[in-house]
Amino acid sequence: MAEETNQGVWGLVIDLNLCTGCNACVTACAMENNIPWVGEEDAGYGRSMSWINMQRYWEGEYPEVSPSYQPVMCQQCGRAPCEPVCPVFATVHSESEQINLQVYNRCIGTRYCANNCPYMARKFNWFDYAYNIPEPMNYYLNPSVTVRRRGVMEKCTFCVQRIHDGQENARAQGRAVIDGEIMTACQQACPADAIIFGDMTDPESQVSQALRSQRKYVLLEELGTQPKVTYLKGEGYYGG
Amino acid sequence: MATSVVHMALFKEEQLDEAAEAIQVLRNLGISDKDISVISGTPFSEKMLGRPMAWTSIPLIGGAGAVVGFLVSVFLNFGTPLLYPIQVGGMGLQTIPTSIVLTFELTMLGLLISTFIGVLVETISPSYGPRGYDARVTDGQIAVLFSSGAELDASLHDALSHLGAEIVHGAEDKKLWP
Amino acid sequence: MSDSISRRRFLQLTGLGAAAAVMTGCGPASRYVVRRPYTDMPEYARLGESTYYATTCTECPAGCGMIMRTFEGRAIKAEGNPAHPVNSGKLCSRGLTAVQGLYNPDRIKGPARRAKRGEESLAPLSWDEALGEVKTALSAGVKTAFLLGLAPDHLYDLVSELAETAGTAKPVRYGALGMFEARATLVEAARQLFGEARFPFFDVAGADLVISFGANFLETWLSPVAYTRGYSQFRRSFGADKARGYFISFEARRSLTSGVADEWHPVVPGSEGLLALALANLLAERGWNLPVSSVDPAAAAEAAGISLEALTAVADRAAKAARPLFIPGGQALAHSAGLEAARSILALNLPKGTLGQSGGMSLSPAAADAASMKDVQALVDRMNAGQVETLFVHGVNPLFELPAGLNFAGALGKVKRVISFATYPDETALQADLLLPDHSALESWGYQRTLAGTAASAIAARQPVVVPLYDTRSSVDVLLSAGLLPYADEVEFIQSRLLPVLSAGGGNFDAAEIETFWARFLQYGGWWSAQGAQPAAQAAAEAAQPVQPQSLGEGKFRLVVYPTQLGDGSGANRPWLQETPNTSTTVMWNSWVEINPKTAEELGLHNDDVVLIKSDAGEVEASVYLFPAIRPDTLAIPFGQGHTALGRYAEGRGCNPAEVLAPVLNAAGDLALGDTLVSITPTGRRRPLSRYESKVGVYGEH
Amino acid sequence: MKKPLPWWQRPWVRVTAGLLVFIVLGGAVGGIYLSQQPPEQPIQFPHNFHVGSGIPCLYCHPGAQWGPVAGLPTSDKCWGCHQQVAKTNTSPELQKLAAYVKNNESIPWVPVFIQPDHVHFNHRPHVAAGVTCETCHGDMTKMTVAEPIRGQNMGWCLDCHSKQEKEKWTRLSDCATCHY
Amino acid sequence: MAAEVKPIPNAIPSPHAAEEEDLREHLMFDPRPREEMNRMVMDSMTHTTPRYWIVVGILAVLTAVLLYGVWGYMIFTGIGISGERRPNYWGIFIVSLVFWIGISHAGTFVSAILRVFKAEFRRPFTRAAELMTTFGLAAGALWPLIHLGRVWVFYWMIPYPNARWLWPNFRSPLVWDFMAITTYLLSSTIYLYLPLLPDLAMARDRTKGWRHVVYKFLALGWRGTEAEWFRLRKAINIFAIAIIPVMFSVHTIVSWDFAVAQTGGWNSTIFGPYFIIGAILSGVSAVVTILIILRATLKNMDYFIRLEHIDALGKLLLVFSMAWAYFFFNDYMVSWYGGSEVVRTILTFHASGPSAWIWYVMLLCNVAIPWLTLWSKKLRRTPWLMLIVTLGINVGMYFERYTIIPITLGHQRMPFDWGEYTPRLPEISLALGSLCLFMLLYMLASRFIPMVPVWEVREGQEAHQLRKVGKTVVPSVSELE
Structure with missing residues (x-):
């Protein structure tokens, strides 16, 4: 049994050259991670629960106006500003998965982590949204993911349930995890293949190859948060 | 002094000098300082009345409390992270700057609470010396309590009356606290 | 066939009881929850592990391959079929929310009769009675008409065969996306x-x-x-x-x-x-x-x-x-x-x-008998002329999707018997006399030819991934029950239609006989050939006649009506599709009118002002969205909202721009909806749009 | 005049206080006790007899060796043996089983060892690591219906995890191991 | 007591009667017999009018409905009934927290700092200020609980050994907050209680019935012996000195809730002193407000609380208003000069966004009005004007926190996620409810706790003597210690 080999560092690369802004990742994430909808009023008020913010910025003036899209989810910072401020260790750094973890049941709802997240990647359950899903629509809820109740913060987990599944399968078969075997829901759905997920320590993995691109940048690098999500600039906006 | 009786000499608010004089008189009559006590509604220091310094262990208790608070804070800051190590935000498990905050608060909390406990303990623990109480004390009167043998009654009465005191013989001790 | 029966039986046995357990809370109250184990567990099932079924997405006619993750008899998550030539393991928002359609709380739960059209109250109906009605209707021959959806699926093939052998009218197909x-x-x-x-x-x-x-x-x-x-x-x-x-x-x-x-x-x-x-x-x-x-x-x-x-x-x-x-x-x-x-x-x-x-x-190698508005208009004419006694509607919602100028509603009033196979209580189902609900796509069998997503020839397989939730019945089985065609049930019909493919060979798998072919067909999620078809030799290309665009009158605007992730409007009852922001505008849950900010300034309009959009055909109301990237002489309204039925998530939201489209056809018989000219009038009201983007600072008006 | 007792010495105050303490403590103790009681099962299944007759746990709960859930046996599995057991026709408990099988109904078992939603437990690695069933589920030779282990909470899990090799501790103490 | 200075007995007519009359304006030079003062204080506690009970009743109902009713409803439905949203995750709840904690600084400031520096004018109103501290904290300590998403597990913030092996995260400012507020609440309550002992004994000796029983219990058998006075003085001295850093730490830690975050506009080293100055400004003005109200409503209070006190506090207010303005300017200056675009956007937004009026009202109330009025002795001695000014300062300070918390949060580094926060009715109701709670507690306390520390006043009066220097009489202050 391949026990206790290096678990690797999970990383996500989003190629903005390929992203069309179609929002399939947003929906896929919601379907995989039991993210409830909040209704028109709350959604418009800024309480939408989607873990991916598809940010759309306009540049220029008509007719030279052009949009740029940037899906922003939890950046899984290495030095996450959200973590130390939680009074009860509800958001912590997972050493074995090298991601930033939200322990729903430990959360008491101070919302400090969300204030301190420069990426605005955290979402709060203002009401029992998920528990109010009418029967039988709650049948599709994913049993691998905790259904969050009111007063709890949540955010992108890099589909840690899928990481666990993949690792568990590999361990049961006595082998290492193969690159590409573990896919996040957004990556799996992305029709443009703009999202790449994998082990950043493996130099051959797709993620590592993508990370060698000159186009790479991380969001708000000046804050020193060491995100695990890397963006590749859209080529239309890139000189080289 | 099993046979002695507690007497009380009450002085008016402005008769502080007379009260101090009276204590001197009592002392001259051979009543020792530990058989005299003064109760007043205004804080007069011992020096004003010419009395020996009182002694209290409150600073000691407070200091001890501060030490306890400090130790608790050290445990919380540096002990608990070892019990179940959780990494947050790329910080170390035990961080000095953040620990200072808690150390300060808990030390202060220990100091202040134990000071209060000191007051509480010393107040309700039995005290020695003549006991007796008169409600006029809280109206500002100064009561000099002393216990003496019956043989001194007459001379005392004269001396104290002369100073303008109202004398209550055999002042009774009220039960002021359960 | 034995295969299918065991599958069905398994699904029944799996039961739905386990589903309840997942939803209960995490406190001590959920400590002891009754679990109903299998009475007889299929050998391939492993407790606590998901089972994956290949099927086909039916949210739009593209026919993407879908792998449905199921767990204890419940459909959990739609994923793309990586082997499928169309989507290669990818899916769009609509396909991903298919489970919200399956488990929609507003589904029609069984056959019913409507005493009065347009009223919600229903009288329950047994399937036996329902089948009797269908039989009567089908025996009327050419006076029986079918209006079907765009999907080139087995139902269309069946109805076409029915038209040939039983003499019913040739099916008419329609879909807003096609429009x-x-x-x-x-x-x-x-x-x-x-x-x-x-x-x-x-x-x-x-x-x-x-x-x-x-x-x-x-x-x-x-x-x-x-x-x-x-x-x-x-x-x-x-x-x-x-x-x-x-x-x-x-x-x-x-x-x-x-x-x-x-x-x-x-x-x-x-x-x-x-x-x-x-x-x-x-x-x-x-x-x-x-x-x-x-x-x-x-x-x-x-x-x-x-x-x-x-x-x-x-x-x-x-x-x-x-x-x-x-x-x-x-x-x-x-x-x-x-x-x-x-x-x-x-x-x-x-x-x-x-x-x-x-x-x-x-x-595309598949023959395309593309549906056009001309056919629909012909059907409407026949209905108006009283030549249609029974109208079967499946997979389309004409009262919502058709331009109001066509007056389908009026024509429907002249039809004696309207039978809807709708899964959801949509606008047309509300006007139907009989509701014979079909299974939802994830509960039913089928195949679908791929027309446009690949150059290769492909037939996508559809199979049930869960046991039907309600007392619904496959429309193919309902139509077959009349006994006009020589097939015992749906699966037999599908298999018979697969026989030519089996004999052609050269696909992603080979099979000697239909049983094996069927098993693999379901397992792979369909059959597709490795080779793409070459286009035929080109005809002489002569230049087309130049036609000038329509001129714009004073105070008139061109109108662009475009479909969003809600597709032909049937996606409006998926709450997550409603809440998935439209990427360009980030608006959720409602309709809006896109106006160039400069035009808006001239008209004195601001974000969220409600305006009246009026054409010769009709008028709609929606809130203004200042859209920086649209021609100043053009307005745009998304399609898909404005439902008056279709359940709690769809009803009463936004407007249906089909109401302003004039029923003008072009030479190929398609609706010339781009010719619609509209005027815009402020109503003086405001209705804030639910937007995902920031409403302050650089984007909005303070 | 009789001197009135101070309020804290009055009998009714003391009785009320005593009652309050009793109710609060009793409620707490009772609540804890009740939550640790085995639930009512449809059939009083005698684990002790079955385990005693040498049936391995994994025969009826095979999921433990390959997946997250050990699983409850299907009624077919019960019936596979019991239709050949003479006692089936006499025992009243087994009559219930026979009824379930006859009606093709699943037996509404109530799982005793069940983790809350926010805990993701997987049997396989535990079985693979050589943890015996008794470690967590108690000695089934001494129980009829399964009884819960007292205080099976997160500390209980961690107690065992902390006894594992030190290099595993990082993973075994990681929140993401169970909570996501 | 200096032996050569012979007190001039009050009873003896003095050749300097006119000058003395002027000085009698000061409480310290207008002594009355202790017995009379005792009676005045006891009367103020025991004489209630129906109007008082009506107000108390209304406040009790308002507190129950606005605060506890709405809170209960919020616990059962979710915190979404407030106006909080992404990105304004903190709104009025935290604003109110900071506000009440700020208010609570006044008691310690007046009582401890002025005591340590022997500012004699403090004597009659230390009690009123300390009560304000305690009740302000009681109202303030509710807010961290109210704002929790899952208040029923708030105890996870308390360090205690548990089966989960989990302790709180001592690196979180919220845990510091929790500890600091707890420390401050406990110590300020004790600090209220210790100087109360002689007054409780006084009340005990003058009451009958249930009041007597309670006072007897609370007075801890106080007799007034030398040892008791000595202990009390020792303890009060320890407290007065130790509670000052605690007070500073509390609001510094509250400021660290913001300052340690990387959030733009919060991450500022100046926040600690800025918050403390703001707290003292709002606290002292609240003391003035309360003194003016007490003076007007409570029996006999016009003897103890005089215009001189309001005047003196007014001067302090002017100083603190200036200090606050200095820090405010400093915050802007440094941020502006530093050129951080994020901070500049936020600061610009404060002054020009849709909520800019809040910013302007803040400056008006905190700077413009105090500076225009408080320089004048005449205006400082006009109670109704001071009431308006001090209430204004508190409104201004509330708005300052509002600007710092939700408005700043709405404009962070991701322009796509900017947001504007509007408080909703339940939040406003909770905020008003906590004000009602504060007023209710204060009103009840005024019936129960001697609002003036008689012994301290008496001590001051004993110590203040008139002394003849040359041709005139001047006040001389000696120390009793």
Whole structure:
């Protein structure tokens, strides 16, 4: 049994050259991670629960106006500003998965982590949204993911349930995890293949190859948060 | 002094000098300082009345409390992270700057609470010396309590009356606290 | 068949009892929850582990392969089928929310009779009675009409066979997506050019230049997932072999597709054909073998509202490109001059000789009997004339999707018996006399031919992934129950239709006989050939007649109606589709009117002001959204909202722009919806739109 | 005049206080006790007899060796043996089983060892690591219906995890191991 | 007591009667017999009018409905009934927290700092200020609980050994907050209680019935022996000195809730002193407000609380208003000069966004009005004007926190996620409810706790003597210690 080999560092690369802004990742994430909808009023008020913010910025003036899209989810910072401020260790750094973890049941709802997240990647359950899903629509809820109740913060987990599944399968078969075997829901759905997920320590993995691109940048690098999500600039906006 | 009786000499608010004089008189009559006590509604220091310094262990208790608070804070800051190590935000498990905050608060909390406990303990623990109480004390009167043998009654009465005191013989001790 | 029976039985035995356990809370109250284990566990089932079934997405007619993750008898998550030629493991938002359709709380739960049309109260009906009604209806022969959805599936084949053998009327097909894409126009243009009525397939992946004429191929056009996949390849550069593709879009508003274009030219809707002819002339000057027409490029550019320099630059770029691709989209074709435009644009793909090759255009191998509005109009005429006694409606919601000017509702009133197979209580079901609910797509069998997402020939398989939730019945079984066709049940019918494919061979798997073929067909999620079909030899391409775009009167605006992730409107009852922000505007849960900020300023309109949009055909109300990337003389309204039925998530939201579309047809029989001219009137009210983007600071008015 | 007792010495105050303490403590103790009681099962299944007759746990709960859930046996599995056991026709408890099988109904068992939603437990690695069933589920030779282990909470898990090799501790103490 | 200075007995007519009359304006030079003062204080506690009970009743109902009713409803439905949203995750709840904690600084400031520095004018109103501290904290300590998403597990913030092996995260400012507020609440309550002992004994000796029982219990058998006075003085001295750093730490830690975050506009080293100055400014003005109200409503209070006190506090207010303005300017200056675009956007937004009026009201109330009025002795001695000014300062300070918390949060680094926060009715109701709670507690306390520390006043009066220097009489202050 391949026990206790290096678990690797999970990383996500989003190629903005390929992203069309179609929002399939947003929906896929919601379907995989039991993210409830909040209704028109709350959604418009800024309480939408989607873990991916598809940010759309306009540049220029008509007719030279052009949009740029940037899906922003939890950046899984290495030095996450959200973590130390939680009074009860509800958001912590997972050493074995090298991601930033939200322990729903430990959360008491101070919302400090969300204030301190420069990426605005955290979402709060203002009401029992998920528990109010009418029967039988709650049948599709994913049993691998905790259904969050009111007063709890949540955010992108890099589909840690899928990481666990993949690792568990590999361990049961006595082998290492193969690159590409573990896919996040957004990556799996992305029709443009703009999202790449994998082990950043493996130099051959797709993620590592993508990370060698000159186009790479991380969001708000000046804050020193060491995100695990890397963006590749859209080529239309890139000189080289 | 099993046979002695507690007497009380009450002085008016402005008769502080007379009260101090009276204590001197009592002392001259051979009543020792530990058989005299003064109760007043205004804080007069011992020096004003010419009395020996009182002694209290409150600073000691407070200091001890501060030490306890400090130790608790050290445990919380540096002990608990070892019990179940959780990494947050790329910080170390035990961080000095953040620990200072808690150390300060808990030390202060220990100091202040134990000071209060000191007051509480010393107040309700039995005290020695003549006991007796008169409600006029809280109206500002100064009561000099002393216990003496019956043989001194007459001379005392004269001396104290002369100073303008109202004398209550055999002042009774009220039960002021359960 | 034994296979299918055991599958069905398994699904029944799995039961739904376990589902309740998942939803209970995490406190001590959920400590002891009754669990109902299998009475007889199938050998392949493993407790606590998911089972995956390959099936086909039916949210739009593209026919993407879907793998459904099920757990303890519940459908959990839709994922793409990685082996499928159309979507290669990818899915769009609509497909991903298929489970919200399956588990929609407002589904029709069993057969019912409606005492009075338009009223919600229903009288329960037994299936036996229902089947009796169907039998009577079918025996009426040609007086029985069918209105079906766009999907080229087994139901359509069955009804067609029914029309041939039992003498019922030939089925009419309709879908709003087809209307927006002007499918018939596209197919007719392909027929005129290539001699075959097929859907063209554009290999975006291999092209180095894509010039789109109003094709929103990254959103809903024909097969959006397939085209997005192609776009992804198109945008990549593989070393020296392939440079990053360049994308030019001619479209009146910067849609999601145009949004990622390197060049966007806001052209007057309806001028695309003229532009294509002008481009042809310019390219002919640059040595392309194209028939020259009388169009003057400068005049054409002016008519389209762009500069001649821009047009020349496009021509220069196209002339240099190795594998340019010209895509005619719905916005270019849904005009009275749409057919000419389609021909002009398609013709641009010919000179480079890339037909059927990587980076070129090819024709889909499946025969395309594209539905057009003309057929629907004919049906409406027959209904009005009292020639239709029974109307069966399946997979389409004409009262919502058809332009109000067609007055389908009035025609429906002349039909004696309306039978709806609807799964959800949509607008048409509300006017139906009998409701014979079909299974939802995830509960039923079927196949679907792929028309547009791949150059290869493909048939996608559909199989139930969960046991039917309610007392519903497959429409095919219902129709077969009349005994007019020699099939015992749905599966037998499907298998009989697969026999030609089995004998043809050359697909992704081989099978000696139908049982094996059937098993593999279900396992792989369909059958598809390895080879793409070549287009037939091209006919002589003569230049189409130039047609000027419609002129704009005083105070009038051109109207762009475009489909969103809600598709033909049936997605409106999926709460997550409603809450998935429209990427360009980030609006959720409602309809809006896109106006250029400059126009809005002239009209004194602000964000969230409610305006009345009025055409000759009708009027709708919606809130204003100041959209920086739309022509100042054009308004745009998304399609899909404005339901008066279809359950709690859809009802009473936004407006249905179909109500302002005039029932004018083009030469191919498609609705010329791009010709609709509207006026805009402020109502003085405000209704804030639910927007995901920031409403303060750089985006909004303070 | 009889001197009135101070309020804290009055009998009714003391009785009320005593009662309050009793109710609060009793409620707490009772609540804890009740939550640790085995639930009512449809059939009083004698684990002790079955385990005693040498049936391995994994025969009826095979999921433990390959997946997250050990699983409850299907009624077919019960019936596979019991239709050949003479006692089936006499025992009243087994009559219930026979009824379930006859009606093709699943037996509504109430799982005793069940983790809350926010805890993701997987049997396989535990079985693979050589943890015996008794470690967590108690000695089934001494129980009829399964009884819960007292205080099976997160500390209970961690107690065992902390006894594993030190290099595993990082993973075994990681919140993401169970909570996501 | 200096032996050569012979007190001039009050009873003896003095040749300097006119000058003395002027000085009698000061409480310290206007002594009355202790017995009379005792009676005055006891009367103020025991004489209630129906109007008082009506107000108390209304406040009790308002507190129950606005605060506890709405809170209960919020616990059962979710915190979404407030106006909080992404990105304004903190709104009025935290604003109110900071506000009440700020208010609570006044008691310690007046009582401890002025005591340590022997500012004699403090004597009659230390009690009123300390009560304000305690009740302000009681109202303030509710807010961290109210704002929790899952208040029923708030105890996870308390360090205690548990089966989960989990302790709180001592690196979180919220845990510091929790500890600091707890420390401050406990110590300020004790600090209220210790000087109360002689007054409780006084009340005990003057009451009958249930009041007597309670006072007897609370007075801890106080007799007034030398040892008791000595212990009390020792303890009060320890407290007065130790509680000052605790007070500073509390609001510094509250400021660290913001300052340690990387959030733009919060991450500022100046926040600690800025918050403390703001707290003292709002606290002292609240003391003035309360003194003016007490003076007007409570029996006999016009003897103890005089215009001189309001005047003196007014001067302090002017100083603190200036200090606050200095820090405010400093915050802007440094941020502006530093050129951080994020911070500049935020600061610009404060002054020009849709909520700019809040910013302007803040400056008006905190700077413009105090500076215009408080320089004048005449205006400082006009109670109704001071009431308006001090209430204004508190409104201004509330708005300052509002600007710092939700408005700043709405404009962070991701412009796409900017947001504007509007408080909703339940939040406003909770905020008003906590004000009602504060007023209710204060009103009840005024019936129960001697609002003036008689012994301290008496001590001051004993110590203040008139002394003849040359041709005139001047006040001389000696120390009793």
